[in-house]
Amino acid sequence: xxxxxxxVLEDVFDANSTIAAANRADFDRAGVTVVNLMSSxxxxxxxxxxxxxxxxxxxxxxxxGDVQGTYDADRIASLHVPVTQINTDPGFGGECxxxxxxxRSALPQxxxxxxxxLVIENVGNLVCPAEFKVGEDVRVMVSSVTEGEDKxxxxxxxxxTCELVLVNKIDLLPHLDFDLERFLANLDAVHPDVxxxxxxxxxxxxxxxxRDWLVRTAExxxxxx
Amino acid sequence: xxxxxxxVLEDVFDANSTIAAANRADFDRAGVTVVNLMSSxxxxxxxxxxxxxxxxxxxxxxxxGDVQGTYDADRIASLHVPVTQINTDPGFGGECxxxxxxxRSALPQxxxxxxxxLVIENVGNLVCPAEFKVGEDVRVMVSSVTEGEDKxxxxxxxxxTCELVLVNKIDLLPHLDFDLERFLANLDAVHPDVxxxxxxxxxxxxxxxxRDWLVRTAExxxxxx
Numbered sequence: 001x002x003x004x005x006x007x008v009l010e011d012v013f014d015a016n017s018t019i020a021a022a023n024r025a026d027f028d029r030a031g032v033t034v035v036n037l038m039s040s041x042x043x044x045x046x047x048x049x050x051x052x053x054x055x056x057x058x059x060x061x062x063x064x065g066d067v068q069g070t071y072d073a074d075r076i077a078s079l080h081v082p083v084t085q086i087n088t089d090p091g092f093g094g095e096c097x098x099x100x101x102x103x104r105s106a107l108p109q110x111x112x113x114x115x116x117x118l119v120i121e122n123v124g125n126l127v128c129p130a131e132f133k134v135g136e137d138v139r140v141m142v143s144s145v146t147e148g149e150d151k152x153x154x155x156x157x158x159x160x161t162c163e164l165v166l167v168n169k170i171d172l173l174p175h176l177d178f179d180l181e182r183f184l185a186n187l188d189a190v191h192p193d194v195x196x197x198x199x200x201x202x203x204x205x206x207x208x209x210x211r212d213w214l215v216r217t218a219e220x221x222x223x224x225x
Numbered sequence: 226x227x228x229x230x231x232x233v234l235e236d237v238f239d240a241n242s243t244i245a246a247a248n249r250a251d252f253d254r255a256g257v258t259v260v261n262l263m264s265s266x267x268x269x270x271x272x273x274x275x276x277x278x279x280x281x282x283x284x285x286x287x288x289x290g291d292v293q294g295t296y297d298a299d300r301i302a303s304l305h306v307p308v309t310q311i312n313t314d315p316g317f318g319g320e321c322x323x324x325x326x327x328x329r330s331a332l333p334q335x336x337x338x339x340x341x342x343l344v345i346e347n348v349g350n351l352v353c354p355a356e357f358k359v360g361e362d363v364r365v366m367v368s369s370v371t372e373g374e375d376k377x378x379x380x381x382x383x384x385x386t387c388e389l390v391l392v393n394k395i396d397l398l399p400h401l402d403f404d405l406e407r408f409l410a411n412l413d414a415v416h417p418d419v420x421x422x423x424x425x426x427x428x429x430x431x432x433x434x435x436r437d438w439l440v441r442t443a444e445x446x447x448x449x450x
Contacts, residue, residue: 041265041351041380042372067352067382071375094382096321096352124379125350126266127292127321146371146394147267150296154349155266157292157319169371175400177427202402 016132019100023107023135030112033221034120035214036136038158040151041124043144044168046072047201049119052211053081058116058218063106065098065123072121084109088123097128100135117218126155137221138163145169145176149183156190164195166210171200241357244325248332248360255337258446259345260439261359263383264367265376266349269393271297272426273367274344277436278306283341283443288331290323290348297346309334313348322353325360342443351380362446363388370394370401374408381415389420389438396425 027034039045053060053076061082064073073085086106088095095102103120110118120136122129130139139162143151146169152159159165165187173180180198187194197213199206252259264270278285278301286307289298298310311331313320320327328345335343345361347354355364364387368376371394377384384390390412398405405423412419422438424431 040267040349040372041376042369066379068380069378071379094352094356096350123352124265125321125352127319127348127350128353131319144267144371146369146397147265151266153294154291154296155293172371172397172400175397 016100019104020133020135023100023104024137026107026112027118027135027137030115031222032112032115032118033138033218034118034134034136035217036120036122036129036134036139037142038122038126038129038139038162039124039142040126040144040147043124043142043147044166044201045121045124045142046075048142048166048168048199048207048210049121050075050079051201051204051207052214054079055211056117056218057215059114060117060119060214061110061115063103063110063118063120065102065121067094067096067123082111082114096123096125097132098122098134099132103134116222117214119214126151126158130155130158130161138217140164140166142166142168143183145173145178145180145183149179149186152183152186152190159187159194160191162191162194164197164213165191167196167198168201170198170205171203241325244329245358245360248325248329249362251332251337252343252360252362255340256447257337257340257343258363258443259343259359259361260442261345261347261354261361261364262367263347263351263354263364263387264349265351265369265372268349268367268369268372269391269426270346270349270367271300273391273393273424273432273435274346275300275304276426276429276432277439279304280436281342281443282440284339285342285344285439286335286340288328288335288343288345290327290346292319292321292348307336307339320353321348321350322357323347323359324357328359341447342439344439351376351383355380355383355386363442365389365391367391367393368408370398370403370405370408374404374411377408377411377415384412384419385416387416387419388442389422390416391435392421392423393426395423395430396428
């Protein structure tokens with residue numbers, strides 16, 4: 001009887017990780033740095049992109065993930081940035097997150113060779129998007145101060161697996177019962193010393209630092225490939 | 226050859242619907258009206274409950290759904306309301322929603338015979354909670370004005386399947402670029418004339434109407450059984 005020695009690799013049965021690695025290889029080959037941008041619904045992902053995409057020193061494209069519609073994609077496209085929409089409802093059954101295969105299915109529409117940076121705006125949700133790699137180099141999450149101080153403790157995987165936290169809507173701090181120090185302590189409890197930027201997409205406060213972080217990250221990843 | 230005539234019932238293969246119906250039967254038998262309360266993370270579900278639970282003319286209990294922790298349950302319990310926690314992380318693998326079986330597994334801890342009203346506070350998420358019945362009589366969703374006017378269009382199932390929309394954080398309207406009329410038009414586009422209450426959990430505005438709606442709903446459902 002012939003026996004084949006099977007070497008079981010970690011994640012070998014995880015189709016999502018396999019496809020995410022294939023996406024990542026395509027991104028690396030094209031020299032594109034990929035950011036997976038995540039948050040609750042309405043935390044300000046699209047507005048924070050609108051604030052910077054016209055003013056980056058690198059060539060940027062956007063992949064929009066939504067259950068339905070092209071509302072955010074239309075906003076980004078109006079800024080003359082190449083944008084591709086993934087709807088998780090008609091094609092994938094109302095999924096609450098992007099997965100690697102959804103991203104892979106969109107790649108033929110993404111002009112990778114003309115980009116240095118691709119921002120994947122995930123579906124608004126603090127749970128499942130964190131569980132699915134899509135081939136990204138880095139993860140950025142947006143947490144709005146209107147959501148309360150307890151969010152890092154209640155959704156720890158999301159806060160733990162990101163490389164940058166954008167604390168958005170800080171213009172509203174005078175009008176909220178939000179304790180910024182307590183939020184930052186909760187953040188450090190689940191992800192000690194993760195880089196964080198205090199920003200207001202509405203007033204523009206902190207947006208320069210967010211733009212600089214994006215450009216620096218794109219350049220650093222490009223140099224590392 | 227013997228043939229059995231199989232009558233295919235709608236939902237007959239959907240285990241969640243079967244278990245939801247069993248939950249509903251238990252609730253009806255005990256004379257308990259059940260509200261499934263849903264929203265984005267941080268929209269104000271718990272605070273809106275804190276505002277009214279001490280002041281209802283019916284006996285209320287709360288079932289808390291969270292990925293991790295007992296932060297909201299502790300807040301409700303401090304008001305001397307019977308509360309049961311479901312964590313979707315250790316028991317169910319980090320689920321982004323409650324399903325009927327999770328609720329069923331918690332029922333032995335819920336003192337149904339001592340309640341008129343049970344509020345199930347779902348996991349903060351605008352997608353999957355709307356896809357899973359848990360045995361509720363009615364669905365209430367909270368949409369915060371800080372989340373933007375486009376949410377009904379982007380998450381239509383959630384807005385379409387609820388009996389009441391609480392439009393929360395209206396105290397922040399003077400500080401936001403939020404067009405309330407446009408939000409309400411978007412809401413009517415996906416769920417025409419759904420009852421809606423403008424509230425502020427922070428200032429208490431509209432909270433009386435929310436309390437009255439809960440009491441009225443509990444009494445109406447009790448009379449209908």
